[in-house]
Amino acid sequence: MTDYGHELLFGAFITPTAQPVHQAVELAVVADRAGLDLATFQDHPYLPRFHDTWTLISYAAARTSRIRLSGNVLSLPLRQPAVLARSHASLDRLTGGRIELGLGAGAFWDGIEAMGARRLSPGQAVSALGEAIRVIRAVWDAERAGPVTVHGEYYQVEGLKRGPAPAHDMSIWVGAYKPRMLRLIGRAADGVLPSLSYLEGGPGDYATINQHIDDSAREAGRDPGQVRRLLNINGTFSEFGRSFLNGPAEQWAEELAGLTLEHGISAFILASDDPSAIEEFAAEVAPAVRELVAAERA
Amino acid sequence: MTHPLRFGALVTSVAGARRAEELGYDLIAVPAAPDGDDWTLLTWIAGHTAKAGLVATGLDVARGEPAMLARAAASLDLLSGGRLELALTGAHVDEVADIVRGVLDAGETGPLRYLGEHHRVPKAQRGPLPAHRIPIWLSGNDQRSLRLAGRTADAWVADLDVIDAGELATAYKLIDAAAIEAERDPSEIRRILIIGPGLGPDDLTALGADTFLVRADEIPELTAWETLRDAAGPPIFRPSSVRAKRRPGIDYDGVPASLAGTAVEPGDLDYARVRSTYMRGGAPGLVLRPRTTAEVVNALAFVRRHPELPFGLRSAGHGMSGRSTNDGGLVVSLAAMNTIEVLDESRRLIKVGPGARWMDVAQAIAPYGWGLSSGDYGGVGVGGLATAGGVGWLARKHGLTIDHLHAAEIVLADGSVVRASATENTDLFWAVRGAGANFGVVTSFEFEVYDVGNVGFAQLVMAADDPAELLVKWGRAIEESPRDVSGQLLMGPPRPGQPAFAQVMAVVDNDDPETIVEQLQPIAAIAPLYQQNVVLTPYTGVISNAADGGYHQGAGEPISRSGLIEHLTPEFARAAMNLLASGAVHWFQIRTVGGAVADVAPSETAYAHRSANFSVIVMGSSQRRVDAGWAALAEHFDGLYLSFETDLSPARIEEAFPPATLARLRELKHRYDPDNLFRDNFNIKAAKR
Numbered sequence: 006m007t008d009y010g011h012e013l014l015f016g017a018f019i020t021p022t023a024q025p026v027h028q029a030v031e032l033a034v035v036a037d038r039a040g041l042d043l044a045t046f047q048d049h050p051y052l053p054r055f056h057d058t059w060t061l062i063s064y065a066a067a068r069t070s071r072i073r074l075s076g077n078v079l080s081l082p083l084r085q086p087a088v089l090a091r092s093h094a095s096l097d098r099l100t101g102g103r104i105e106l107g108l109g110a111g112a113f114w115d116g117i118e119a120m121g122a123r124r125l126s127p128g129q130a131v132s133a134l135g136e137a138i139r140v141i142r143a144v145w146d147a148e149r150a151g152p153v154t155v156h157g158e159y160y161q162v163e164g165l166k167r168g169p170a171p172a173h174d175m176s177i178w179v180g181a182y183k184p185r186m187l188r189l190i191g192r193a194a195d196g197v198l199p200s201l202s203y204l205e206g207g208p209g210d211y212a213t214i215n216q217h218i219d220d221s222a223r224e225a226g227r228d229p230g231q232v233r234r235l236l237n238i239n240g241t242f243s244e245f246g247r248s249f250l251n252g253p254a255e256q257w258a259e260e261l262a263g264l265t266l267e268h269g270i271s272a273f274i275l276a277s278d279d280p281s282a283i284e285e286f287a288a289e290v291a292p293a294v295r296e297l298v299a300a301e302r303a
Numbered sequence: 304m305t306h307p308l309r310f311g312a313l314v315t316s317v318a319g320a321r322r323a324e325e326l327g328y329d330l331i332a333v334p335a336a337p338d339g340d341d342w343t344l345l346t347w348i349a350g351h352t353a354k355a356g357l358v359a360t361g362l363d364v365a366r367g368e369p370a371m372l373a374r375a376a377a378s379l380d381l382l383s384g385g386r387l388e389l390a391l392t393g394a395h396v397d398e399v400a401d402i403v404r405g406v407l408d409a410g411e412t413g414p415l416r417y418l419g420e421h422h423r424v425p426k427a428q429r430g431p432l433p434a435h436r437i438p439i440w441l442s443g444n445d446q447r448s449l450r451l452a453g454r455t456a457d458a459w460v461a462d463l464d465v466i467d468a469g470e471l472a473t474a475y476k477l478i479d480a481a482a483i484e485a486e487r488d489p490s491e492i493r494r495i496l497i498i499g500p501g502l503g504p505d506d507l508t509a510l511g512a513d514t515f516l517v518r519a520d521e522i523p524e525l526t527a528w529e530t531l532r533d534a535a536g537p538p539i540f541r542p543s544s545v546r547a548k549r550r551p552g553i554d555y556d557g558v559p560a561s562l563a564g565t566a567v568e569p570g571d572l573d574y575a576r577v578r579s580t581y582m583r584g585g586a587p588g589l590v591l592r593p594r595t596t597a598e599v600v601n602a603l604a605f606v607r608r609h610p611e612l613p614f615g616l617r618s619a620g621h622g623m624s625g626r627s628t629n630d631g632g633l634v635v636s637l638a639a640m641n642t643i644e645v646l647d648e649s650r651r652l653i654k655v656g657p658g659a660r661w662m663d664v665a666q667a668i669a670p671y672g673w674g675l676s677s678g679d680y681g682g683v684g685v686g687g688l689a690t691a692g693g694v695g696w697l698a699r700k701h702g703l704t705i706d707h708l709h710a711a712e713i714v715l716a717d718g719s720v721v722r723a724s725a726t727e728n729t730d731l732f733w734a735v736r737g738a739g740a741n742f743g744v745v746t747s748f749e750f751e752v753y754d755v756g757n758v759g760f761a762q763l764v765m766a767a768d769d770p771a772e773l774l775v776k777w778g779r780a781i782e783e784s785p786r787d788v789s790g791q792l793l794m795g796p797p798r799p800g801q802p803a804f805a806q807v808m809a810v811v812d813n814d815d816p817e818t819i820v821e822q823l824q825p826i827a828a829i830a831p832l833y834q835q836n837v838v839l840t841p842y843t844g845v846i847s848n849a850a851d852g853g854y855h856q857g858a859g860e861p862i863s864r865s866g867l868i869e870h871l872t873p874e875f876a877r878a879a880m881n882l883l884a885s886g887a888v889h890w891f892q893i894r895t896v897g898g899a900v901a902d903v904a905p906s907e908t909a910y911a912h913r914s915a916n917f918s919v920i921v922m923g924s925s926q927r928r929v930d931a932g933w934a935a936l937a938e939h940f941d942g943l944y945l946s947f948e949t950d951l952s953p954a955r956i957e958e959a960f961p962p963a964t965l966a967r968l969r970e971l972k973h974r975y976d977p978d979n980l981f982r983d984n985f986n987i988k989a990a991k992r
């Protein structure tokens with residue numbers, strides 16, 4: 006049993022479809038009104054059926070008032086660390102602190118290469134992500150004197166002006182499944198963000214994810230509690246319980262509370278483009294999970 | 304070509320942007336931000352404003368892969384409703400601009416491949432297609448930049464803090480020369496100047512630019528310059544690269560003023576959205592998009608001036624015969640005429656525009672507890688279907704769609720607008736219900752709809768070990784079913800090593816679950832079921848099966864044949880299954896008619912084959928093979944339904960309309976369209992006098 010005691014977050018994982026043009030924005034508005042904490046969007050820039058995720062996030066931010074937004078997760082190979090840092094900090098300031106940075110080392114390398122970026126091996130991609138996090142944090146560190154200089158293997162930054170700093174202590178959440186990336190997260194990131202549908206052994210796989218992160222965090226002298234554990238989930242609301250996350254809202258609540266108490270998962274992001282599912286998740290599931298978890302933690 | 308004069312304001316906040324919009328500025332410009340991200344700020348501003356154009360004046364192309372820049376630009380343009388202009392600065396901007404254009408040119412086929420000296424794009428997919436043609440601005444006061452702008456840019460922007468009037472004149476000369484060298488009209492290239500406040504109208508005129516971006520701590524009112532704005536030039540501007548794609552024989556510059564703003568030519572960005580239909584690719588020379596009946600009248604006047612060209616009439620573009628697009632001809636698209644309104648609630652009378660889709664109609668009238676059977680697909684348009692028949696999910700209970708037509712407004716070939724109903728222009732009212740496409744453009748339909756509650760919707764997959772026997776049994780079960788039941792059966796060719804099966808769908812217009820099951824039982828019992836799914840659903844749940852957004856990207860030339868038949872006899876079934884087994888057709892589909900369809904006398908509407916219980920359709924890709932196979936079935940049919948036919952030969956017209964009907968149609972054709980303006984789709988020849 007590992008519970009890191011993080012405050013619980015509930016979010017929506019929205020397809021950034023470009024057709025109909027405003028569908029994704031409208032779903033973010035639904036999530037905002039419904040009281041969810043996060044509106045997040047996947048990022049597959051090689052697919053023109055999707056919006057550019059960062060532009061979509063910036064626009065959706067303007068159309069919402071409360072909800073926090075992030076990529077889920079942004080494709081690093083097609084986005085430069087310094088630009089990521091600046092754009093996220095800018096939007097965070099414009100929104101009064103509603104932006105988080107979801108980052109991934111890159112998947113679907115054929116698509117990435119087709120757009121003109123360089124193909125990396127999985128190992129290289131982990132190293133590149135590590136360097137990117139250094140660049141991003143250095144840009145955000147506006148107080149510090151002197152420009153940013155990072156001589157990495159993948160990113161060379163020389164004399165870059167620092168700032169702006171985000172309006173709040175922005176988290177870097179990384180999409181990850183494999184040990185090397187998980188260890189990097191333990192050392193350098195603020196959260197891990199896998200998808201339930203990719204966990205071959207189901208939610209139980211989270212134990213291994215935690216193990217890698219916790220070990221590496223301790224080795225780096227960090228408290229494992231500094232790394233938030235997030236999870237993209239998918240399921241179906243139905244009248245009778247059929248299977249994991251397929252049943253009535255009370256069943257969902259018990260199952261998700263179980264994941265918090267068992268694995269310390271503190272953010273559940275529902276993959277859905279159905280407004281009524283998003284609303285039910287916000288109205289029925291989120292408060293019930295919070296209640297169950299609070300009772301156990303007390 | 305002169306551009307209308309525009310004013311923009313440089314702003315760094317939403318408050319500034321809103322102020323600029325209030326004051327009537329045309330453009331909101333965000334300067335290159337020394338700290339912070341200009342693209343993010345511009346997007347944030349886009350989300351907080353409604354009308355003004357948007358531009359980041361110093362967007363550094365080093366911010367990412369050029370192809371990513373293009374995607375971002377397309378997204379912001381789409382999200383903001385077509386307000387983006389893209390100013391590019393930085394190293395190798397020529398290559399970047401090429402790539403950006405290539406990605407945004409989503410009408411081109413195939414991925415973008417670009418191998419520059421500094422940027423390589425192996426094979427990026429193009430798109431998304433922006434909302435409008437995003438103008439690309441270039442800057443730079445050196446000779447190289449100026450020449451590049453002259454050769455390729457839509458606009459060139461300079462800052463009056465950096466360049467003086469004398470240098471400006473030299474710069475314009477260089478741009479002009481480069482443009483002429485590249486065979487462009489120099490006046491195509493907008494000249495944009497960033498200025499401070501305090502310049503008077505004469506100062507601006509002397510500067511010779513057409514767009515001024517004002518940089519000031521407090522955004523000035525536009526009153527001082529208002530006089531300049533009134534002298535604005537023509538609003539529609541097509542660069543020579545676009546005009547180069549014009550097709551011969553079309554009087555592009557003579558497009559009626561009311562239609563010019565919405566017309567689409569081959570080089571236009573919107574062309575990709577309108578060229579093709581659901582089933583077919585097309586390449587029309589001009590697409591006119593009227594929004595009102597008066598504009599339809601104008602459009603037809605323009606069409607009449609082009610008697611040599613193909614003329615396609617389109618509502619929602621689902622026509623099978625493919626006449627709603629063409630190659631090099633004119634298309635009049637009624638997509639924008641898509642309103643749906645209730646005229647009289649007590650009489651259940653609704654009025655629908657031709658461009659509406661049937662799923663939108665269903666959704667609009669469902670709150671009243673009403674329905675109107677159309678077809679099986681919600682994306683199909685009102686205009687095409689309601690002028691031909693309408694064999695829908697409730698056909699046996701409620702008849703064809705045209706059987707509920709109360710009145711229609713029609714623009715005739717000579718441009719006159721008439722109303723046809725049971726009491727007005729009754730001949731035309733008769734003709735439009737089955738042969739409408741030959742008589743005019745229907746600009747609105749009034750229907751008398753009926754109550755429809757929840758319905759049962761069954762989707763079954765059945766074993767078809769003996770497919771001919773299955774057909775016969777299904778046919779018999781349908782004929783014996785109460786009229787609540789309508790539906791269809793679909794079969795593909797047998798596949799080696801796989802059990803043969805048929806897909807059977809049925810709608811039971813009854814909201815009692817027990818009755819639904821009872822009525823489905825005899826159909827479900829004809830063969831073992833591989834799969835079954837029965838739901839109780841509002842009618843909208845059955846018809847809302849098309850995607851929203853998007854546009855047609857049909858390709859190819861599908862061949863379909865239609866036949867109407869009274870009973871599915873064993874002889875017909877055997878012949879039909881032989882055709883399927885031959886591989887000449889991709890599938891075989893049989894829909895139910897009969898019931899209420901047959902209550903209407905054959906002479907009452909131009910759609911006359913009322914005794915049929917079934918409508919048969921096959922689809923294939925080889926005209927020769929489909930024709931040869933279909934010939935073996937011909938003896939079993941009594942007529943055909945034009946909406947499902949692609950063969951335009953005169954023999955089909957004779958099958959679609961029995962002799963008495965056809966004779967009357969020919970007389971009416973002579974009366975209403977003697978010059979045969981509406982000839983493109985299953986042309987009825989006017990009677991000779």
Ligand SMILES: Cc1cc2nc3c(=O)[nH]c(=O)nc-3n(C[C@H](O)[C@H](O)[C@H](O)COP(=O)(O)OP(=O)(O)OC[C@H]3O[C@@H](n4cnc5c(N)ncnc54)[C@H](O)[C@@H]3O)c2cc1C
Pocket residue numbers: 580581582615616617618619620621622623625626627637657677678679680682683684685686687688690691692693694695739740741743744745746946947984
């Ligand atoms: C997937 C699919 C499923 C279908 N299912 C059914 C079905 O179940 N039952 C059924 O009955 N039909 C069905 N159809 C056929 C359909 O009804 C016809 O193709 C119909 O013409 C489509 O209408 P549209 O407005 O979308 O087509 P368009 O392509 O816009 O028009 C087709 C033709 O109709 C004529 N026309 C269009 N608008 C007007 C107008 N305002 N005034 C006069 N003439 C006009 C023109 O000749 C034009 O070429 C189906 C078609 C498809 C593609």
